[in-house]
Structures are given as structure tokens and as C-alpha cells.
Amino acid sequence: xxxxxxxxxxxxxxxxxxxxxxxxxxxxxxxxxxxxxxxxxxxxxxxxxxxxxxxxxxxxxxxxxxxxxxxxxxxxxxxxxxxxxxxxxxxxxxxxxxxxxxxxxxxxxxxxxxxxxxxxxxxxxxxxxxxxxxxxxxxxxxxxxxxxxxxxxxxxxxxxxxxxxxxxxxxxxxxxxxxxxxxxxxxxxxxxxxxxxxxxxxxxxxxxxxxxxxxxxxxxxxxxxxxxxxxxxxxxxxxxxxxxxxxxxxxxxxxxxxxxxxxxxxxxxxxxxxxxxxxxxxxxxxxxxxxxxxxxxxxxxxxxxxxxxxxxxxxxxxxxxxxxxxxxxxxxxxxxxxxxxxxxxxxxxxxxxxxxxxxxxxxxxxxxxxxxxxxxxxxxxxxxxxxxxxxxxxxxxxxxxxxxxxxxxxxx
Amino acid sequence: xxxxxxxxxxxxxxxxxxxxxxxxxxxxxxxxxxxxxxxxxxxxxxxxxxxxxxxxxxxxxxxxxxxxxxxxxxxxxxxxxxxxxxxxxxxxxxxxxxxxxxxxxxxxxxxxxxxxxxxxxxxxxxxxxxxxxxxxxxxxxxxxxxxxxxxxxxxxxxxxxxxxxxxxxxxxxxxxxxxxxxxxxxxxxxxxxxxxxxxxxxxxxxxxxxxxxxxxxxxxxxxxxxxxxxxxxxxxxxxxxxxxxxxxxxxxxxxxxxxxxxxxxxxxxxxxxxxxxxxxxxxxxxxxxxxxxxxxxxxxxxxxxxxxxxxxxxxxxxxxxxxxxxxxxxxxxxxxxxxxxxxxxxxxxxxxxxxxxxxxxxxxxxxxxxxxxxxxxxxxxxxxxxxxxxxxxxxxxxxxxxxxxxxxxxxx
Numbered sequence: 001x002x003x004x005x006x007x008x009x010x011x012x013x014x015x016x017x018x019x020x021x022x023x024x025x026x027x028x029x030x031x032x033x034x035x036x037x038x039x040x041x042x043x044x045x046x047x048x049x050x051x052x053x054x055x056x057x058x059x060x061x062x063x064x065x066x067x068x069x070x071x072x073x074x075x076x077x078x079x080x081x082x083x084x085x086x087x088x089x090x091x092x093x094x095x096x097x098x099x100x101x102x103x104x105x106x107x108x109x110x111x112x113x114x115x116x117x118x119x120x121x122x123x124x125x126x127x128x129x130x131x132x133x134x135x136x137x138x139x140x141x142x143x144x145x146x147x148x149x150x151x152x153x154x155x156x157x158x159x160x161x162x163x164x165x166x167x168x169x170x171x172x173x174x175x176x177x178x179x180x181x182x183x184x185x186x187x188x189x190x191x192x193x194x195x196x197x198x199x200x201x202x203x204x205x206x207x208x209x210x211x212x213x214x215x216x217x218x219x220x221x222x223x224x225x226x227x228x229x230x231x232x233x234x235x236x237x238x239x240x241x242x243x244x245x246x247x248x249x250x251x252x253x254x255x256x257x258x259x260x261x262x263x264x265x266x267x268x269x270x271x272x273x274x275x276x277x278x279x280x281x282x283x284x285x286x287x288x289x290x291x292x293x294x295x296x297x298x299x300x301x302x303x304x305x306x307x308x309x310x311x312x313x314x315x316x317x318x319x320x321x322x323x324x325x326x327x328x329x330x331x332x333x334x335x336x337x338x339x340x341x342x343x344x345x346x347x348x349x350x351x352x353x354x355x356x357x358x359x360x361x362x363x364x365x366x367x368x369x370x371x372x373x374x375x376x377x378x379x380x381x382x383x384x385x386x387x388x389x390x391x392x393x394x395x396x397x398x399x400x401x402x403x404x405x406x407x408x409x410x411x412x
Numbered sequence: 413x414x415x416x417x418x419x420x421x422x423x424x425x426x427x428x429x430x431x432x433x434x435x436x437x438x439x440x441x442x443x444x445x446x447x448x449x450x451x452x453x454x455x456x457x458x459x460x461x462x463x464x465x466x467x468x469x470x471x472x473x474x475x476x477x478x479x480x481x482x483x484x485x486x487x488x489x490x491x492x493x494x495x496x497x498x499x500x501x502x503x504x505x506x507x508x509x510x511x512x513x514x515x516x517x518x519x520x521x522x523x524x525x526x527x528x529x530x531x532x533x534x535x536x537x538x539x540x541x542x543x544x545x546x547x548x549x550x551x552x553x554x555x556x557x558x559x560x561x562x563x564x565x566x567x568x569x570x571x572x573x574x575x576x577x578x579x580x581x582x583x584x585x586x587x588x589x590x591x592x593x594x595x596x597x598x599x600x601x602x603x604x605x606x607x608x609x610x611x612x613x614x615x616x617x618x619x620x621x622x623x624x625x626x627x628x629x630x631x632x633x634x635x636x637x638x639x640x641x642x643x644x645x646x647x648x649x650x651x652x653x654x655x656x657x658x659x660x661x662x663x664x665x666x667x668x669x670x671x672x673x674x675x676x677x678x679x680x681x682x683x684x685x686x687x688x689x690x691x692x693x694x695x696x697x698x699x700x701x702x703x704x705x706x707x708x709x710x711x712x713x714x715x716x717x718x719x720x721x722x723x724x725x726x727x728x729x730x731x732x733x734x735x736x737x738x739x740x741x742x743x744x745x746x747x748x749x750x751x752x753x754x755x756x757x758x759x760x761x762x763x764x765x766x767x768x769x770x771x772x773x774x775x776x777x778x779x780x781x782x783x784x785x786x787x788x789x790x791x792x793x794x795x796x797x798x799x800x801x802x803x804x805x806x807x808x809x810x811x812x813x814x815x816x817x818x819x820x821x822x823x824x
Binding site for chain 2 (some may be wrong): 014018022025026028029124130131132135136139140141142143144145269272284285286287288289290291292293294295298300301303304305306307308310311312324
């Protein structure tokens with residue numbers, strides 16, 4: 001059987017190397033007589049590479065070669081990837097991708113085409129890098145009704161927050177360090193503003209609850225505004241700040257999906273997930289809480305997930321997988337302001353007693369937090385859980401309180 | 413499609429209830445028009461049960477009914493289970509089991525029959541209860557060469573050790589508490605002496621490294637002899653005592669497989685797995701370390717894993733899964749005394765300086781540990797890593813040292 005790889009970047013080159021390195025066991029597990037990479041598509045030249053003889057620049061060679069049954073897409077981005085993948089599926093070829101943006105934006109359409117053409121469209125590597133998550137959700141937990149998913153899905157932001165928590169580095173210092181180590185890109189927007197985690201939780205939500213969630217419908221907040229004072233207050237509260245991607249099924253058929261920094265209590269399994277590690281916690285009605293943990297990115301972990309999908313596609317050439325993933329109707333994602341949560345608030349005031357009394361009147365009792373070295377006029381507190389919009393209105397209208405930071409408290 | 417359940421105990425009744433409760437989504441995921449439990453086999457009477465009309469006592473009804481395509485075995489034990497399952501597979505029916513003893517003892521033979529008959533023999537629930545482990549190893553990590561597996565695979569012993577560590581209960585007190593809560597059986601041998609964990613690591617080793625490991629070839633030690641003084645020394649060393657089941661591939665083609673209490677450093681992901689929770693850490697050549705965590709037992713978690721296998725068997729009626737599991741030649745499991753490990757030792761002596769000098773001469777430097785309230789003549793230390801047999805010989809021959817406890821140090 002012949003495979004083509006589109007995109008010879010970090011992940012794509014890892015895929016080619018892994019198929020070469022573990023070739024015999026991969027062939028055996030694929031239940032094929034052979035499994036070879038025939039073409040590698042990239043616009044760049046790699047004259048000295050071990051795979052130089054496989055390099056091509058014309059996508060149509062792959063599209064029109066009937067020997068190619070499976071195509072790996074690791075180009076990233078959406079414009080070309082979407083066009084190419086759609087054409088390949090329509091041509092009856094299975095596609096394996098690590099491209100979370102592609103799946104989050106076009107997953108429903110591409111899965112529908114794959115189903116019509118009776119081929120596979122697989123994307124284990126798009127979430128959690130080398131951590132098996134998608135297959136466990138769709139197969140191992142198939143007997144469960146999944147109630148909720150919560151995860152640390154972005155290694156870059158988790159690294160930055162870990163540095164802020166354990167080494168008291170500011171956000172800017174920690175980001176610079178992450179960039180120096182290659183954990184963060186020069187333009188870190190996709191990571192630090194939560195877009196990467198957003199795409200991943202959209203995919204997990206669709207798989208768990210059966211309907212596509214489009215990234216633009218998700219309340220997405222990043223970690224740029226987290227201050228060391230917030231980290232200190234989280235500690236005095238009894239936890240840490242983590243960027244949590246969350247999807248929860250509501251009784252009315254809607255889902256709550258958010259990406260936002262949250263206070264996570266120390267006793268949660270997610271509190272101790274540090275550095276570039278990722279973890280996903282899944283709550284099923286039968287199995288209870290299950291956690292998957294590992295490195296969420298990196299060349300070989302991600303390539304490993306891609307190749308596992310290639311093996312799966314090779315084994316199931318005649319039998320596609322059905323993810324049961326429908327398109328979403330309007331208003332499928334609930335208004336996040338209606339969801340119940342507790343809020344942490346930091347601000348300044350000239351009259352703490354008056355502010356606390358005003359808050360008590362509007363939103364009930366709050367738990368005041370303290371930290372060493374706080375300025376005289378600083379105030380920080382955690383509310384009881386209530387509808388977020390109601391809490392925010394109450395807080396905004398508390399006279400004499402200048403709010404500087406609001407962070408949700410995770411219900412984990 | 414019709415299913416039969418053999419054994420209406422905790423897990424079997426959970427299976428029937430789960431298929432009933434999540435019926436529609438299970439049917440959809442199975443890609444069947446229907447999926448019903450037709451028979452439940454049990455020698456006991458359940459006149460008031462909701463499934464009373466399905467109860468039968470004659471195994472041959474299941475064996476001879478051509479409508480039954482999948483049979484769930486949750487009877488436990490080996491004598492009857494082995495006879496029944498073998499007959500069912502030979503009759504061309506797929507079998508799903510939660511019976512780790514059956515798989516550990518007869519997995520190779522039963523898988524071979526299943527392969528010949530082109531049916532499925534699946535056993536996700538036999539390891540880790542509701543935590544997906546077997547499918548992730550065989551499918552999600554398929555592109556990896558797995559190097560090592562280490563797990564906390566028995567919830568009862570982990571509960572007892574947690575009570576000893578966090579509440580300073582003695583082994584006997586903690587065992588009594590576990591029995592009171594139903595976590596331990598009246599005869600706790602299978603759990604506390606490590607046999608249950610041994611069966612599970614045999615299964616994981618076979619799946620990861622491709623050859624059957626028979627329980628009797630595994631060095632298996634339980635936790636009966638752990639004292640609170642050992643727990644205190646582990647803390648002063650920088651970790652906790654956990655019952656670790658371990659399988660590691662050696663360069664010469666052999667495997668090291670052991671079940672034994674081990675010192676686990678606090679920074680290990682397994683150190684914080686407490687109470688009845690289980691966790692499995694898998695080291696793959698591409699993916700690095702991946703950890704799966706959750707409740708390793710319990711009615712609905714285990715039933716959930718069984719039903720996931722039923723769904724898988726229903727989807728693949730014509731295409732069996734191939735686990736690539738061969739029989740083991742003699743000496744496949746390496747002599748545990750040849751494996752390299754560090755050892756913790758506690759004992760008594762009238763002359764500490766002389767003992768430490770003797771140890772230095774025989775096995776090199778040791779790290780002496782201390783604890784509050786230790787008797788004057790107590791000594792405890794940790795060696796450097798070396799072949800276990802060599803270390804034990806050196807320790808035994810150190811004059812004036814009465815050894816009371818030896819615990820291996822985990823390399824995690």
C-alpha cells in the first residue's frame with residue numbers, strides 16, 4: 001500500500017521517519033503486505049534529505065495516482081489544506097491529518113464527504129499530540145454518555161503559567177523563555193490567546209456530543225492579562241491558574257464550550273499537570289472520571305498519532321469509521337454568561353468594607369483573599385457560584401470597586 | 413443482533429443495565445439495527461430483577477442459539493469460564509470478557525482459536541476497569557515500539573497504602589477499613605499478595621511486546637509486610653510506597669516482569685495516584701510517556717469497558733482484531749535478580765558504623781535514611797542501582813546487620 005505525505009515540516013518529516021524506522025511492525029499491524037511513503041509534497045527543496053527522491057511539488061501527482069490510497073496532511077493552515085483534502089476525499093482516498101484548524105472549521109463537511117465516498121478521514125493527532133484522546137473517546141468510552149470534558153490542551157500556555165507559578169516569572173518573561181526554547185512561536189497569538197485550545201475543544205466537543213462546534217461560537221480568552229498577583233491569590237485560595245478548555249452538555253440539548261484561564265483547586269488531577277504537558281479529563285456516566293496525560297506536542301509524539309491513524313486507515317480500507325458528527329444548528333452553543341460559575345475578582349478600592357457590603361447585597365457573601373505585599377488599596381475575593389452574567393453585573397455595579405482582573409473558578 | 417451475558421454478578425448486571433440505559437446510542441455506535449441482551453446465564457435465581465425473563469441456567473442454550481453472535485463472560489474464575497469461552501469461540505461466536513485470570517492464563521490459546529474462527533475475543537475490562545488501556549496500547553500507540561509499562565493496577569492495595577501513608581494506619585487497620593468499605597474481599601489474598609496485579613501486567617506485557625507471559629513466571633510480591641516505619645523512610649527519601657506492576661523489554665529479546673512494592677519518587681506521575689484509583693504509564697519510542705488514569709474497578713466503570721468491547725465486536729463481525737500475541741518460549745521472562753535496581757533496606761544492628769563500612773566494601777556507598785522515633789538500633793538505607801542479586805548477596809553478607817525489610821526503588 002502506498003501513502004503520500006503533504007507538508008515536510010516538523011510533523012510531516014516525523015511521519016516519514018517513523019514509517020521508515022518502525023516499518024516492519026507498522027506493516028504487520030496494518031495487515032498489509034507493504035506500506036511505503038511514495039510521495040512527499042512540499043514547496044521547499046530538501047536536496048540532502050534521506051527522502052529526497054520522494055519529494056514532489058505538484059499536488060496533482062498525488063491526486064491522480066491510483067496507487068495512493070492514504071494521504072497524510074501535515075501542512076497546517078486552512079486555505080490549501082482544505083482544498084487539497086476535499087479533493088482527495090472526493091477522489092476516494094483516505095486522509096489523515098494533524099491539522100486542528102482544518103478539523104475544527106471544516107470537520108463536519110469533510111467527514112460527510114468521507115462517509116459518502118466510503119473512505120476514512122482521521123485526525124487523532126489534531127488534539128493532544130501523542131496522547132491518545134480521540135480514539136478513546138469514540139471507541140473505548142463508546143458505552144458511556146459523556147457529560148463533560150475539561151482539558152489543558154495547549155502546552156505553550158501551560159509552560160508559561162507553570163513558570164509564573166513556580167518561578168514567579170511575569171507573563172512577558174515566561175513568554176520570552178518559551179520562545180527561546182522553541183515552545184512558543186515568534187507570533188504567539190494562536191497559543192496565548194487561546195485559539196489553539198479553542199480548535200481542540202471544538203473537535204472534542206463534536207466527538208463527545210455529536211455536533212460540530214464552530215470556533216467562533218466559543219467564548220475564548222487567553223492568558224495575556226494574568227498577573228503574578230493573581231497567581232498569588234490563587235495559591236492563597238488553594239490552587240493554581242490553568243488555561244482550561246471545557247465542554248459540558250446541558251439538559252436542554254445545548255452545550256457550554258469555553259476556553260479561559262481558571263482557578264483549579266490543588267486536589268484536581270489537572271492542577272499538577274505542569275510545563276508543556278497536556279491532560280484531558282473526561283466524565284462519563286458509567287466510567288466516572290478518566291484522565292489522559294502526556295506530551296501534547298512535539299515532532300515524534302504527534303507523528304506517532306498520525307501513523308496510528310495511517311495504520312487504522314490501512315486496516316479499514318473498505319470500512320470507514322463513523323464518528324456520528326452532525327452539523328450544529330444555530331444557538332447550539334449556550335450563552336456563556338448564563339452558565340453557573342464562581343468568579344475570582346481582583347481590583348482596587350478606597351473603602352473595602354463598603355465594597356464588601358455592597359457585594360453582599362448584590363451577589364451574596366464573598367470570600368476575601370489575601371497575599372503578602374499587596375498594596376493597601378488592593379482587594380481580591382471569590383464569589384459563590386451563580387450565573388456568570390448576574391455575578392458580573394453585581395460586581396460592576398459595586399460602587400467604589402475598580403475591577404482589574406476577573407478569573408473563573410473551575411468546577412473540577 | 414443478540415448478546416448473551418454469562419454471570420449476573422456486579423459486572424454482569426452492570427453490563428445488562430448499561431445496554432438497557434444507553435441503548436439507542438449503543439445501537440447507533442454498533443452500526444446495527446438493534447442490540448439486545450437475549451439471555452443471562454447464572455446458577456442463582458433473581459425472581460424480582462428487571463431482567464428476570466432473560467435468566468437461564470443452561471449454558472447450552474447460549475451455545476446452540478445461532479442468533480447469539482456475541483457473548484459476555486463476567487463469571488470470574490477459570491474452570492467454567494475457560495471451558496465455556498473455548499466452546500463459544502469454536503462455535504464461531506465472539507466473546508467479550510472482564511476475566512483477567514482467564515486472559516492471563518489462556519489468552520494465547522483463546523486468541524488463536526478466535527483467529528482461526530474469524531471471531532473476536534476482546535478483554536478491555538480485564539485491565540484497569542473503566543480506564544481505556546488495552547485499545548490505546550494496541551491501536552493508538554500502534555506506531556510506537558513500546559519500551560516499558562509501569563502501573564498501579566490494583567485499587568485495593570493502593571487504597572491500603574494510601575491509608576498507611578496519609579493516615580498512618582497500620583496494614584491490618586487499613587485492610588480492615590478496606591474490607592468494611594467493600595474494597596477488599598474477606599479473603600484478600602488475590603489483591604494484597606499481588607496476584608491480581610500480576611494477571612493484569614501479564615496481559616499488558618503480552619499486548620505490548622507480542623508474547624504471552626504466564627503469571628507463574630512473574631516475580632510477584634504483595635504489601636503484607638510493609639510497616640509504617642517503611643512508609644516513614646520512604647517519605648524521608650522523597651517519595652511513597654506503591655505496588656508497581658512493571659514490564660520492560662530487554663535488548664536480548666527477554667522481558668523483565670515484576671509485581672512488587674516500590675519506592676516511587678514524589679515527582680513521578682504515579683506517586684499522586686491515590687485511593688482506589690489506577691494508573692498506567694506507557695513509554696513509547698515515539699510518543700514518550702503517556703499516562704492513563706481513572707477508577708480501576710467498580711460496577712459501572714468495568715461494565716462500560718465491557719460494553720465498549722461489545723460495540724467493537726458488533727461493528728467487526730466479519731473482521732476480527734489481531735493482537736499479534738504469540739506463545740512464549742521458555743526463559744522469555746528474565747531472571748528478576750539480574751535486573752538492575754536500587755534497594756531500600758531496613759534492619760537492626762548494634763554497630764551502625766561497622767555495617768555501613770561493610771556495605772561500602774561489598775556494594776558501594778549507601779544513602780542512610782532517618783525517621784523520627786526510630787529505635788536506637790534501627791538502620792535504614794538506599795543503595796545505588798545494581799543487579800538485584802548482587803546487591804542482595806552483599807547486604808546479606810554484611811556482618812552484624814539483621815535485615816527486616818527490602819523494598820525496590822522504582823526507576824520512574
